[in-house]
Amino acid sequence: MNAIEAINLYKRFGNVIAVNDVSFNVKEGEIFGFLGPNGAGKTTTIRILTGLLKPDHGEARIMDYNIHENPIEAKMLIGVVPEEANPYPDLSTWDNLMLVASLYGISKYEAKEKASQLLKLLDLYEVRKRKARNLSKGMKQKLLVSMALINDPKVLFLDEPTVGLDVLSARKIRNLILELKKNKTTVFLTTHNVEEAGFLCDRIAIIRNGKIIALGSPEELKIKAGLYTYVSIVFDKKINEHDVKSFLNSFEYKIQDSKLLIICNEPANLIVKAVEYARINGLKIIDVQVSPPNLEDVFIKITGGE
Amino acid sequence: MNSNYFKHLSRSIWAICLKDIKLYYAKGPIVVTGVIFPLFLWFAFYIGRGLGIKEGLASLLTLTLFFTSSSVTPIIAPWETRQRTLEMVLSRPITITIMLIGDILASIIFGLIFTLPPIFYGIFLGAIPNNVLLTVITILLTALSFSSLGIIFSALPTDTPADVVLLSSTIKLPLIFISGVLIPLNQLPTLSLTLAMLSPLTYPTDLLRIFYIGEGFFSLYIDLIATIIFAIIFTIAALKLHKKTIYIRLQRR
Numbered sequence: 001m002n003a004i005e006a007i008n009l010y011k012r013f014g015n016v017i018a019v020n021d022v023s024f025n026v027k028e029g030e031i032f033g034f035l036g037p038n039g040a041g042k043t044t045t046i047r048i049l050t051g052l053l054k055p056d057h058g059e060a061r062i063m064d065y066n067i068h069e070n071p072i073e074a075k076m077l078i079g080v081v082p083e084e085a086n087p088y089p090d091l092s093t094w095d096n097l098m099l100v101a102s103l104y105g106i107s108k109y110e111a112k113e114k115a116s117q118l119l120k121l122l123d124l125y126e127v128r129k130r131k132a133r134n135l136s137k138g139m140k141q142k143l144l145v146s147m148a149l150i151n152d153p154k155v156l157f158l159d160e161p162t163v164g165l166d167v168l169s170a171r172k173i174r175n176l177i178l179e180l181k182k183n184k185t186t187v188f189l190t191t192h193n194v195e196e197a198g199f200l201c202d203r204i205a206i207i208r209n210g211k212i213i214a215l216g217s218p219e220e221l222k223i224k225a226g227l228y229t230y231v232s233i234v235f236d237k238k239i240n241e242h243d244v245k246s247f248l249n250s251f252e253y254k255i256q257d258s259k260l261l262i263i264c265n266e267p268a269n270l271i272v273k274a275v276e277y278a279r280i281n282g283l284k285i286i287d288v289q290v291s292p293p294n295l296e297d298v299f300i301k302i303t304g305g306e
Numbered sequence: 307m308n309s310n311y312f313k314h315l316s317r318s319i320w321a322i323c324l325k326d327i328k329l330y331y332a333k334g335p336i337v338v339t340g341v342i343f344p345l346f347l348w349f350a351f352y353i354g355r356g357l358g359i360k361e362g363l364a365s366l367l368t369l370t371l372f373f374t375s376s377s378v379t380p381i382i383a384p385w386e387t388r389q390r391t392l393e394m395v396l397s398r399p400i401t402i403t404i405m406l407i408g409d410i411l412a413s414i415i416f417g418l419i420f421t422l423p424p425i426f427y428g429i430f431l432g433a434i435p436n437n438v439l440l441t442v443i444t445i446l447l448t449a450l451s452f453s454s455l456g457i458i459f460s461a462l463p464t465d466t467p468a469d470v471v472l473l474s475s476t477i478k479l480p481l482i483f484i485s486g487v488l489i490p491l492n493q494l495p496t497l498s499l500t501l502a503m504l505s506p507l508t509y510p511t512d513l514l515r516i517f518y519i520g521e522g523f524f525s526l527y528i529d530l531i532a533t534i535i536f537a538i539i540f541t542i543a544a545l546k547l548h549k550k551t552i553y554i555r556l557q558r559r
Contacts, residue, residue: 095328102320103400
């Protein structure tokens with residue numbers, strides 16, 4: 001069963017088409033990244049999927065429930081960390097969690113157990129009595145994550161969960177996301193941090209001007225984007241261009257004295273050839289560096305440099 | 307829809323109601339305003355006019371309900387939009403209707419709490435309504451009506467509470483003077499009397515006069531039916547208007 005189904009979602013605000021015929025499925029237990037430049041339609045899509053906005057056309061389904069026709073049933077299965085949302089500033093950390101637990105119909109006993117566990121996990125237990133207005137930005141964000149996890153959601157929507165967090169807090173949340181995957185929780189993640197998406201996500205969709213322009217695993221996206229791996233090999237002596245040409249005739253390369261820079265798809269084959277070249281020409285290989293294309297390169301290429 | 311579904315709805319409504327009471331109603335300034343404003347307004351008109359306690363009580367009760375039940379409901383939605391908590395709450399398994407019913411319930415409870423002291427004070431002085439059941443029903447319907455009226459004001463899709471307070475005050479304050487609360491209906495000029503018939507404040511005031519002093523401007527049935535109709539119209543209008551404007555409100559964030 002698909003955990004999330006977006007079927008031809010379309011949303012317009014005045015003259016602006018925010019989401020234009022967006023369709024995708026997210027499988028149970030998958031971490032799905034949703035990337036795009038500012039104003040691409042990420043937040044509008046997440047708001048439609050979580051039932052906060054109605055699409056003009058199309059359908060959003062959570063575990064087979066249409067979220068706009070069966071909002072309670074669908075929302076019971078999800079946890080949401082909305083972008084720039086806040087806990088109630090005049091309620092304590094603990095009371096915010098208890099309020100959300102009661103909205104999910106969780107019994108008081110169960111809610112207390114779960115709240116203690118989550119607050120300890122996210123290092124908030126010590127500040128459980130502190131009003132949310134007096135928490136730091138990182139603590140507030142972690143509180144929002146705890147509030148989203150209080151019902152053990154089957155599907156977790158995280159809209160920019162690590163934005164503005166310090167390195168340790170961000171890492172804590174990333175590790176938590178990976179832990180959730182082990183428990184078969186589906187995670188829908190929007191982020192500006194492309195490397196974070198590449199590290200966490202099984203598949204990534206890239207949205208631009210309200211349309212999905214690429215969808216696949218990080219590796220698939222790199223191939224689709226037609227980006228190459230850069231290999232740099234340093235020899236102990238200056239390289240003879242004529243000799244190299246016969247070895248590397250099928251590659252694009254550049255020579256800088258004893259350094260050879262090559263663009264290729266499969267670095268392993270290339271390195272085998274380079275070793276052979278060194279042996280025949282009595283050279284020693286001093287250094288080899290392989291720089292595969294990163295997801296940021298892919299993102300920049302696909303979104304046209306935005 | 308099974309019993310679990312309704313159990314969930316009622317729990318959610320109660321959770322929102324408790325949240326409102328904790329965050330908005332159990333605050334010193336709100337409590338003081340709820341007591342002082344209607345009381346002083348009432349004193350200003352009644353002291354020195356030689357009116358009996360029963361006559362005054364009917365007006366005081368309506369004024370108290372009017373100022374307490376419709377005091378906080380207008381600002382909750384704009385305030386929560388500004389605080390960015392509205393989106394957080396609405397992404398939980400509740401609907402806008404459930405949230406508003408919770409808001410209305412909190413407001414009714416707030417109104418009733420402040421209506422009890424004048425009622426008990428009246429009983430202490432021998433002012434007992436001639437139909438206790440209908441008096442209770444009238445007070446409940448009136449609290450519902452005024453709470454929903456407050457919610458109607460908050461349907462304005464703004465995140466600035468002052469915008470709503472201005473609208474609410476502009477409509478609410480004139481109603482006090484044309485609804486027979488401070489000046490009895492039979493002493494109003496014809497134009498004001500015509501306007502009074504459109505006011506939601508007129509009929510509960512008249513009903514409470516019937517229950518406390520035995521005479522009203524309209525008949526008991528007209529007053530009761532009008533009070534019920536206002537409560538129904540305001541409640542439905544509040545829920546419908548918010549359903550329409552909530553998406554505009556969320557889009558603006």
